[in-house]
Amino acid sequence: xxxxxxxxxxxxELSVRLDRLEAPGVVAGPIVAQLSDGVPATxxxxxxxxxxxxxxxxxxxxxxxxxxxxxxxxxxxxGEADVGASIPLSFVYLLVDRTLELVLRPSAAESWTLKGxxxxxxxxxxxxxxxxxxxxxxxxxxADWPKVTAGQLSGVVTLDGAGRxxxxxxxxVREVSFSDASGLHxxxxxxxxVRLAAQRQGASWTYRASxxxxxxxxxxxxxxxxxxxxxxxxxxxxxxxQISVARGGARLAGIGELHGSAIxxxxxxxxxxxxxxxxALEASQLYSQVMKPFFFGTALGELRVExxxxxTARWRDGxxxxxxxxxxxxxxxxxxxxxxxxxxxxxxxWHRSEDTKVELEMKGGELLRVPFGRVKLPLTxxxxxxxxxxxxxxxxxxxxxxxxxxxxxxxxxxRWTFRGGLSPISMERFTQAVGLPTMHGTVSAEIPxxxxxxxxxxxxxxxxxxxxxxxxMANNVKLIEPFGKAPRLAADIEARNIDLGLLTRAFSFGSIxxxxxxxxxxLELANWQPVKFDAKLESSAGDYRRKISQRAVQNITALGGxxxxxxIQGTFLRFFDQFGYERLGLSCRLENGxxxxxxxxxxxxxxxxxxxxxxxxxxxxxxNRAVDWNELVDRLKRVIQNNVRMIVQ
Amino acid sequence: MRTAIFxxxxxxxxxxxxxxxxxxxxxxEINTPAIAALQRSMQQRHSQLASLYNSGAVGFTxxxxxxxxxxxxxxxxxRQQVNALIASENQDRAALYREIARANGHPEWExxxxxxxxxxxxxxxxxxxxxxxASGAWVRK
Numbered sequence: 063x064x065x066x067x068x069x070x071x072x073x074x075e076l077s078v079r080l081d082r083l084e085a086p087g088v089v090a091g092p093i094v095a096q097l098s099d100g101v102p103a104t105x106x107x108x109x110x111x112x113x114x115x116x117x118x119x120x121x122x123x124x125x126x127x128x129x130x131x132x133x134x135x136x137x138x139x140x141g142e143a144d145v146g147a148s149i150p151l152s153f154v155y156l157l158v159d160r161t162l163e164l165v166l167r168p169s170a171a172e173s174w175t176l177k178g179x180x181x182x183x184x185x186x187x188x189x190x191x192x193x194x195x196x197x198x199x200x201x202x203x204x205a206d207w208p209k210v211t212a213g214q215l216s217g218v219v220t221l222d223g224a225g226r227x228x229x230x231x232x233x234x235v236r237e238v239s240f241s242d243a244s245g246l247h248x249x250x251x252x253x254x255x256v257r258l259a260a261q262r263q264g265a266s267w268t269y270r271a272s273x274x275x276x277x278x279x280x281x282x283x284x285x286x287x288x289x290x291x292x293x294x295x296x297x298x299x300x301x302x303x304q305i306s307v308a309r310g311g312a313r314l315a316g317i318g319e320l321h322g323s324a325i326x327x328x329x330x331x332x333x334x335x336x337x338x339x340x341x342a343l344e345a346s347q348l349y350s351q352v353m354k355p356f357f358f359g360t361a362l363g364e365l366r367v368e369x370x371x372x373x374t375a376r377w378r379d380g381x382x383x384x385x386x387x388x389x390x391x392x393x394x395x396x397x398x399x400x401x402x403x404x405x406x407x408x409x410x411x412w413h414r415s416e417d418t419k420v421e422l423e424m425k426g427g428e429l430l431r432v433p434f435g436r437v438k439l440p441l442t443x444x445x446x447x448x449x450x451x452x453x454x455x456x457x458x459x460x461x462x463x464x465x466x467x468x469x470x471x472x473x474x475x476x477r478w479t480f481r482g483g484l485s486p487i488s489m490e491r492f493t494q495a496v497g498l499p500t501m502h503g504t505v506s507a508e509i510p511x512x513x514x515x516x517x518x519x520x521x522x523x524x525x526x527x528x529x530x531x532x533x534x535m536a537n538n539v540k541l542i543e544p545f546g547k548a549p550r551l552a553a554d555i556e557a558r559n560i561d562l563g564l565l566t567r568a569f570s571f572g573s574i575x576x577x578x579x580x581x582x583x584x585l586e587l588a589n590w591q592p593v594k595f596d597a598k599l600e601s602s603a604g605d606y607r608r609k610i611s612q613r614a615v616q617n618i619t620a621l622g623g624x625x626x627x628x629x630i631q632g633t634f635l636r637f638f639d640q641f642g643y644e645r646l647g648l649s650c651r652l653e654n655g656x657x658x659x660x661x662x663x664x665x666x667x668x669x670x671x672x673x674x675x676x677x678x679x680x681x682x683x684x685x686n687r688a689v690d691w692n693e694l695v696d697r698l699k700r701v702i703q704n705n706v707r708m709i710v711q
Numbered sequence: 712m713r714t715a716i717f718x719x720x721x722x723x724x725x726x727x728x729x730x731x732x733x734x735x736x737x738x739x740e741i742n743t744p745a746i747a748a749l750q751r752s753m754q755q756r757h758s759q760l761a762s763l764y765n766s767g768a769v770g771f772t773x774x775x776x777x778x779x780x781x782x783x784x785x786x787x788x789x790r791q792q793v794n795a796l797i798a799s800e801n802q803d804r805a806a807l808y809r810e811i812a813r814a815n816g817h818p819e820w821e822x823x824x825x826x827x828x829x830x831x832x833x834x835x836x837x838x839x840x841x842x843x844x845a846s847g848a849w850v851r852k
Contacts, residue, residue, distance in 0.1 A: 245782030245790070279787055286791040355791055359798030547752070547806040548745040550813065588745030588810060655742070 105129040186222040213238030231258040246283040253277030266301035284355035290315040318343035336377035342370045361545040364397040386411040402428040446471040460487035477515030503564045505529040532559035551587040572614025577602040600647035611640045642676025657689045749807045770841030775829035776801045
């Protein structure tokens with residue numbers, strides 16, 4: 063309802079009141095317009111409340127200090143709108159043409175110009191924005207979106223036609239910063255160009271859009287990306303039910319290109335279906351920029367990656383239904399040197415509910431510093447279940463055979479199992495590979511069922527090694543968190559007929575000829591260092607040559623520390639290079655950092671380590687019953703180092 | 712048992728500050744090579760974390776970990792590295808609690824050791840650093 067009245071003053075005044083104005087999306091009222099016919103004329107417009115979409119403004123005032131209405135031309139040359147903040151404006155409206163030009167100048171460098179023909183048959187609107195402040199858009203954005211704190215917008219948006227409207231936009235944003243309250247979704251100094259063309263057909267819009275991101279940085283937890291020329295493009299249809307991307311493309315600078323299609327369900331707010339195919343992607347950048355942050359704190363968190371990969375993914379009903387990775391010369395290496403794979407090539411097709419077969423070959427790799435050679439993996443997969451046929455992995459100069467490997471991932475995490483064997487490998491190469499003093503001979507092994515679950519690797523039965531010309535058996539082997547920060551190994555070890563010559567040669571300790579049996583019960587290593595064990599070693603039974611060199615005797619004595627007896631010095635025995643012995647043995651029960659030591663026999667105040675026999679014969683006695691383990695290890699290192707130095711001299 | 716654990720945990724924490732305890736002391740095993748390696752790794756990381764504690768970006772949780780409290784205190788470009796740093800620190804801490812429990816011959820003490828350490832980290836925190844109280848709210852010390 064509108065009412066008219068003339069005010070009882072000298073100047074002619076005209077007042078118009080409109081209780082309620084409704085247009086699509088807009089409700090306003092009451093609107094009161096007051097025109098005062100001075101020189102120049104002024105217009106004052108007040109609106110009790112305006113609502114547009116979900117926005118609401120109260121007591122909106124537009125005052126025009128220089129207003130004219132002549133020959134069908136309504137013009138406001140010096141106006142100001144008060145919508146909480148005061149914004150200078152001007153407008154011209156031509157009644158016959160029904161054209162409007164409205165200019166808002168919120169600040170000196172900023173203008174928003176709306177030009178339009180409000181003709182019902184052929185309406186058209188054009189919004190020109192020059193340095194528009196993006197923080198002004200804050201109230202228009204959903205409340206749960208990050209808050210825009212800075213940035214400028216320039217460009218043109220046009221809307222034409224009736225019934226089949228055409229929308230076009232070409233916009234540039236600069237220096238955009240936004241952040242949510244937590245700071246986990248934030249951007250700084252973003253620069254982008256956005257192009258959009260859309261046309262309405264009934265209740266749906268057909269669109270084509272592209273975005274070039276060329277400056278600034280975004281942190282969207284856990285991803286951090288810089289605008290280094292990434293581009294996105296899409297075309298499709300938007301309607302009430304869904305947003306579809308018929309053809310989408312992304313070019314990620316440094317990584318590669320992705321193409322695909324997708325349907326976003328607007329009711330359930332999720333991806334209904336999507337198909338994405340990539341070109342050849344640079345694996346190193348893909349890992350470091352996209353995948354790495356998802357692996358922080360896991361064994362895959364610190365890798366060096368190179369090579370190329372191609373990905374194809376299919377998404378259905380909110381799940382990844384299938385994923386295929388093609389590998390081209392892909393290598394990855396754990397920076398902590400726990401594992402590595404070199405030059406892998408092939409296809410890894412995975413399907414959520416169907417059997418798939420992997421064709422994959424790698425040139426080699428490394429596991430816990432032990433290198434392995436070319437391997438072809440006959441792997442079959444179905445969902446989270448993986449099966450591997452018999453695989454022969456060249457390991458140094460031997461072969462590790464894995465049989466019946468099966469892996470799956472129930473709720474509590476990955477678990478896998480296999481059995482196998484190791485054909486003889488050279489101890490020399492093995493010890494060099496893992497950084498131990500060079501040892502001689504070979505090692506081979508029978509591997510019973512090995513299983514891994516809940517971060518623990520266990521061996522059911524005995525691991526049998528042939529080493530130093532004897533046999534070694536490891537029982538109750540358990541490795542907790544093999545790829546964790548502090549792996550822990552537990553085992554009971556029994557050795558028979560170990561050739562001491564082969565063993566002692568490794569440590570330039572002096573030579574001992576003979577054979578020993580050893581039992582190490584309750585061995586516990588933490589971070590590959592001994593924490594606890596009960597070890598006994600003693601000459602094996604049987605007939606064999608038993609000789610110990612003078613240097614070995616000296617070194618055994620030196621290990622005993624200052625209090626140990628050095629029977630050689632000052633006696634005629636120092637003229638002999640080696641001595642015969644009848645038996646030797648040593649025990650150490652390590653607990654709480656202390657090694658409680660013993661020998662083959664007890665004597666007054668001590669124990670016998672080497673019992674002499676033959677000519678010349680020599681016995682070595684130990685007196686310290688409790689030795690600090692770290693000190694013992696230090697002494698051993700010193701002995702070995704000193705000897706090395708002696709050899710150099 | 713709580714008291715015993717507190718005592719051992721306290722010793723373990725001290726082990727990083729004191730020279731190796733003299734031979735024969737009951738809790739020498741607390742300083743195992745694995746624990747020493749973890750403590751070294753944590754000490755190396757500490758200088759980076761200390762500035763994050765100072766700025767309030769990172770705080771101590773009530774379960775003996777560290778967590779991102781205020782990402783906005785960290786420049787945008789570094790927020791991802793801070794996340795990595797927190798993940799590594801928590802990985803070390805989990806391993807440390809487990810190792811101390813195992814070194815004591817009682818793997819089942821792990822959770823109690825973690826709880827005791829949570830209190831220790833908070834009590835040893837400097838003024839101005841943040842920690843989570845019993846209800847999980849961040850409190851400035």
